[in-house]
Every structure is written in structure tokens, then in C-alpha cells.
Amino acid sequence: MKLLTIPKIEELPSQEQWNNYTISREGGSEISTIFLASIEQAFSSDFQFNHIAIYDNEELILGCPIYVSSNINLEIILPDNFLNRLIYYWRKLDRSFLLYKVMFIGTPLNDELDIFVKTQEPEKCFQLFTKELARLQKAYNADLIIFKNLIDQSLLKYLNRYGFFGVNSLPNSIINCDFSSYEYFLNSLDARKRRNINSKLRKAKNVGYDVQIKFGNDLDLDNLFILFENSYLKSKYKFERINIGLFRYLIEKLDREIIWINILENNYPVASSCCYIEKNSLVMKRVGIDYSSSIPFIYFILHYETIRYAIQNSLKSIKLGPTAYEAKKEMGASLQSTYLLIKHENLVFNKLLPIFY
Structure with a gap:
């Protein structure tokens, strides 16, 4: 297997394969190469973009867009409980309190997870995938990696061994x-x-x-x-x-x-x-x-x-x-119901976060 990370989707050498996979999934046109090229242009000053593609021989087996956003409110991704409200009111005194730099797996305009996987060796594929996510997180100095809303938790069994944990997100x-x-x-x-x-x-x-x-x-x-x-x-x-x-x-x-x-x-x-x-x-x-x-x-x-x-x-x-x-x-x-997959760059904080859910 080999992995390719590119900042612009137009640089992807296998655009036809990417589009063939995306049109077959619900909401797939929202990660078509036309869509991704458009949002890169529309939001070039707001986010930093990347796209990961993994190949088995010459076949594209995993693809996903990534964008990095600064100053994300932590309470948005927390359940509506005492901690959430405490952060909300504390920020009225300190507007910068717990604002995070986040690397999202997905696109800015879609509310559901934007990733496709087609492989007989998912564990090997996700090992390669998560290793690249860790490299990008360090390169961007991002506090959190967040997989945007999942309708099911099928990916969690492959990702939780790499430090990701699933939490309830905003329902549809x-x-x-x-x-x-x-x-x-x-x-x-x-x-x-x-x-x-x-x-x-x-x-x-x-x-x-x-x-x-x-x-x-x-x-x-x-x-x-x-x-x-x-x-x-x-x-x-x-x-x-x-x-x-x-x-x-x-x-x-x-x-x-x-x-x-x-x-x-x-x-x-x-x-x-x-x-x-x-x-x-x-x-x-x-x-x-x-x-x-x-x-x-x-x-x-x-x-x-x-x-x-x-x-x-x-x-x-x-x-x-x-x-x-x-x-x-x-x-x-x-x-x-929908779910988020989250991983914090601080290993201690990453162990503590699930306690609040």
C-alpha cells in the first residue's frame, strides 16, 4: 500500500477512481473532485486543506478530505452539561478560553463524515492512515483531530486502538x-x-x-x-x-x-x-x-x-x-443519532476527555 497527501485535489492522479467511489455513496457528490476544488477556492483564506489517498497497487482504496480550522469553541463538541455551560460563561470573561485549532476529517460544508474505504485489509489501511494523520496534526500544531458526524460507528473499531474515541454528536x-x-x-x-x-x-x-x-x-x-x-x-x-x-x-x-x-x-x-x-x-x-x-x-x-x-x-x-x-x-x-471521533494531541488530556461524556 502507498499513501499520497496533496493540498489541492486537482493534483490527485486518480480523479476518475475518486469520483466513481464518491458518486456511489449517499451525499457522495459533496466530496467529488469538482466539489472539493470549489471549496478550496471559496475558503482558501479560512482553512488549510489536504486530501489523503491510499492505494493498493494502482487501486484507490481510501480517500478523504481534511481541513484545519483555528479558534474552534470546545463547548460545541461537548454534550450539553455542566462543563459545557461553565466553559460558555467563562468565555464571556475570557474570549480566548479553550479555543482550539482542529484538524477535521471532512469538508466545511458537509454535516456527515466524508471518507470512503474499499479494502480487504482495513487494519493495514487504517494503520497507514492514522500514522499520516498524526504527522499532519504535528505539522499543523493542531490540538484535536475530529472525524465529523458519523451515522454509524463502523470506523471506530479500527480507530480506537490509535487513540480515537467516539462520542455523541449533534443529531440530525x-x-x-x-x-x-x-x-x-x-x-x-x-x-x-x-x-x-x-x-x-x-x-x-x-x-x-x-x-x-x-x-x-x-x-x-x-x-x-x-x-x-x-x-x-x-x-x-x-x-x-x-x-x-x-x-x-x-x-x-x-x-x-x-x-x-x-x-x-x-x-x-x-x-x-x-x-x-x-x-x-x-x-x-x-x-x-x-x-x-x-x-x-x-x-x-x-x-x-x-x-x-x-x-x-x-x-x-x-x-x-x-x-x-x-x-x-x-x-x-x-x-x-450521529457521532464524532476525537483525538487530542495531549495523551493525558485524551485519556481524560471521555470521562466528560
């Missing part, structure tokens, strides 16, 4: 949309949730709003960017900052069509969801809100109309992603 929110109409969807909810949704919709309609569906580049990019920036600034979870480069990339490079579901007030967008279709699901990738809008419950209204769009277009579910769980459960969402 999923809404079942396999209904013949929006009314049937509402009727599937319990009476309290149904009354809650109908009440919010009624109050918003009394103020007045319109729904606009746009595709690809048929939109006012600069105005929508402001909405997404608003949501980033308001959110506690600040792993990656949305920038105008992201939108340029989405429109020009992503190998699938983007659907923009917008809420209009006086013909002007005041809320937007950036979505795409993955198999039979609508992935709600990013949300942008004008919090000064006079439309009440605008965050909820945007989600309700996105659900309506999914049902009208015969999609089976919506992937809402992490955060705002109580609000999303009120809309009928269920939670899908």
Missing part, C-alpha cells in the same frame, strides 16, 4: 414527508403540534407573505447572502462561516440543481432555505432569516413551506440537519 433532524398532501402530514401529528402549526400559519397569513421557488442561479445572490449571514451571526454553532464564495460555488460548480425556497414580504425575500434533492429526500442545507421581518414565526413559516414543497413534489423526507431541536420536533421531526 429528519421529517417524514411520505404523504399524499400537506393536510395528511398535519393529520399525522398529535393534536397539540397540529394546533401549534395551524396557529402560526394563520397569524403569518394575516400579516401576509408569499412563497417563491427558485432554481440554480435564478436569484438575487447578494440579498440572499445577507439573510444567511444573519443566521450565522445569531447561531451558537459557528463551525464554518458562510461567505459569498459558498453561494458562487453552489450555483456554478455543484453537480446537482439547487432549490431556493424563499419567503417574501412585500415582494422582497426575508427568509430563504438552500436545498437540493438527494435520492428521495430534500436536504435543507442552509437557512437565512431577516429577523426584523414583521412576519411572525418566520423561522417556522420557512420550514412549513419547505415541508409543503417536499410533499407536493413527492419527496419522502427532509433532512433538516442539526441545531434548534425543540423547534424542529414541534414541526414533526425525529432525531437521527
